[in-house]
Amino acid sequence: MPDEAVPAPGTPADAPAAPGGFTGLGVSPGRAAGPLMRMAGPPVLPPARPVADAGAELAVVGKALEAVAADLRRRSAAAHDRTSGSGGDDAAEILDALAMMADDPMLREEAEQGVRDGLDAAHALDAAFNRHREALAALGGYLGERAADLDDLKHRAVAGALGVPMPGLPAPGHPYVLVAEDLSPADTAGLGADVLALVTEKGGPTSHTAILARGRGLPAVVACAGITELADGTYISVNGVSGEIAVGVTEAEAARILDEESRERARLAATSGPGRTADGHPVxxxxxxxxxxxxxxxxxxxxxxxxxxxxxxxxxxxxxxxxxxxxxxxxxxxxxxxxxxxxxxxxxxxxxxxxxxxxxxxxxxxxxxxxxxxxxxxxxxxxxxxxxxxxxxxxxxxxxxxxxxxxxxxxxxxxxxxxxxxxxxxxxxxxxxxxxxxxxxxxxxxxxxxxxxxxxxxxxxxxxxxxxxxxxxxxxxxxxxxxxxxxxxxxxxxxxxxxxxxxxxxxxxxxxxxxxxxxxxxxxxxxxxxxxxxxxxxxxxxxxxxxxxxxx
Known part of the structure; x- marks a missing residue:
């Protein structure tokens, strides 16, 4: 990796954009460039409708929650089997924990009670997840963080109940830089090889996004205000050390950055031996x-x-x-x-x-x-x-x-x-x-x-x-x-x-x-x-x- 000066303490999330780009907090080192793709948003909840068949709605609730849990366990198995990088096991553990949240019998019982009270499946799931989220958020700390995870699970369950595609990662068929307001643990853990780098508007240096990005060796920048306003397909470059995002790079420039980073990673991978300073001091x-x-x-x-x-x-x-x-x-x-x-x-x-x-x-x-x-x-x-x-x-x-x-x-x-x-x-x-x-x-x-x-x-x-x-x-x-x-x-x-x-x-x-x-x-x-x-x-x-x- 090129020798970098010691950075000034972190750039606030509302820092002005760098000339021709944006500046956030670099949380996973490396450089990448390519077209950006934004995360698909959550499903739009339609107006509530009368429930003609409560039994059918109860079945929809059960199937939606079971589908979310099954999808998370499938992702967990894929993370366990992943051979590239070293973040697969951390990712699998996070996905397994999320699957258990989706399987929570108290959550399912509350959603089913919503159906019995006259709500359709989608609105019953939305209400049950919202109540659980409020309870966790009130506790703060690590439990408060888990409340944000419930938002992702809710969106997936509601999408399943409505029969619309689940929100989540884009699949453009080519390598891309993933841009999002924030990333859920499930999305971060399920990243494929086509993701070149991560950039989010929210997050911090110890968030799931940062930790799993480092584990996967993906350049990542968080707390980058305004980044989601860019259009899909815009070419950007990402510096995971400085936190700088350049906008409008050409395809040729992007290819050059990726080539330089690939050669740098190959050089680093060839190194071996114990940690030493240039004059032999051991660390x-x-x-x-x-x-x-x-x-x-x-x-x-x-x-x-x-x-x-x-x-x-x-x-x-x-x-x-x-x-x-x-x-x-x-x-x-x-x-x-x-x-x-x-x-x-x-x-x-x-x-x-x-x-x-x-x-x-x-x-x-x-x-x-x-x-x-x-x-x-x-x-x-x-x-x-x-x-x-x-x-x-x-x-x-x-x-x-x-x-x-x-x-x-x-x-x-x-x-x-x-x-x-x-x-x-x-x-x-x-x-x-x-x-x-x-x-x-x-x-x-x-x-x-x-x-x-x-x-x-x-x-x-x-x-x-x-x-x-x-x-x-x-x-x-x-x-x-x-x-x-x-x-x-x-x-x-x-x-x-x-x-x-x-x-x-x-x-x-x-x-x-x-x-x-x-x-x-x-x-x-x-x-x-x-x-x-x-x-x-x-x-x-x-x-x-x-x-x-x-x-x-």
């Missing part, structure tokens, strides 16, 4: 995974094993034996694995936890805080991790999410070490933890900085709010200063400090993070070659100079 390049299926060659281990995927959508917690099997599968295939204990709670609802709704889930019982009410969940997980490590002889590290105080870190470390786990750490996701990094390191062996949540809590900006995307840009000086404080505490203690948030996979920020003193970067597998190359282009002193500039 480990690790992977973020949700299961063994996400493992890819070319990295130096796993920096973030998200174990919550094993727990999602379960009415009962996975058993000790089931957890041992899942951890063992990963440990046998990776040299070093950092396991994050269950990162869940009210903001990532798990039915078996039985946690009550909260007024502000982002500030409630989540991450390690679940241990305050259900300590047996963590105890079983630590037992399973320890057993899998013993069985495989793996270099297994373990870390707890959402740690705030040294006392929490000390208690977690005591319990993990009592089970024979040798390397114990915590995640830094709230400013209180970053400001006490030196105290935390008196209790644990390493720190891992989750820049996604650390941005949210540092700037008091909901990571899903489309109008605050610029505040969540990881190049913000305040955030980088907190990262630097953690790295300095690690240097003083002689202990490693890594970054495992989305910022770690950004080739522009990688030299900055290395210059701040970060010892490892953990990212989606597709990001490793570009980050390796970015580090190799700069000496450690050049990285430090970039860090000084970025935090000024």
């Amino acid at each position: 480990k390049l690790l992977l973020n995974i949700g299961s063994a299926a996400d493992l890819r060659p070319g990295a130096e281990g796993v920096g973030l094993f998200r174990t919550e995927f094993l727990f999602l959508d379960r009415k009962q917690a996975p058993s000790f034996e089931e957890q041992v099997a899942a951890y063992t599968e990963v440990f046998r295939q990776a040299e070093q694995v950092v396991v994050r204990t269950l990162d869940a709670g009210t903001d990532k609802p798990l039915p078996f936890l039985g946690l009550p709704p909260e007024h502000n889930p982002a500030l409630g019982i989540r991450g390690l805080r679940v241990d305050r009410v259900l300590p047996e969940v963590l105890d079983t997980q630590l037992d399973a991790i320890a057993e899998a490590a013993r069985a495989t002889g793996a270099d297994a590290w373990v870390m707890a999410p959402m740690v705030t105080t040294p006392a929490e870190a000390a208690d977690f470390a005591r319990r993990a070490r009592a089970r024979g786990i040798g390397r114990v750490g915590v995640m830094v996701e709230v400013p209180a933890a970053a400001l006490q990094a030196d105290r935390l390191l008196e209790e644990v062996d390493f720190l891992s900085i989750g820049t996604n949540d650390l941005s949210q809590y540092t700037f008091a900006a909901d990571r899903q709010h489309p109008g605050l995307a610029d505040l969540l840009d990881p190049s913000q000086p305040a955030l980088l200063r907190l990262v630097g404080a953690c790295a300095e505490a690690g240097r003083a203690a002689g202990k490693p400090v890594g970054v495992c948030g989305e910022a770690a996979g950004d080739p522009v920020l990688a030299p900055v993070l290395a210059g701040l003193g970060v010892t490892s970067l953990s990212m989606a597998p597709v990001c490793v070659p570009a980050v390796r190359d970015a580090l190799a282009r700069h000496t450690l002193e050049e990285c430090r100079e970039r860090a000084r500039t970025a935090t000024a």
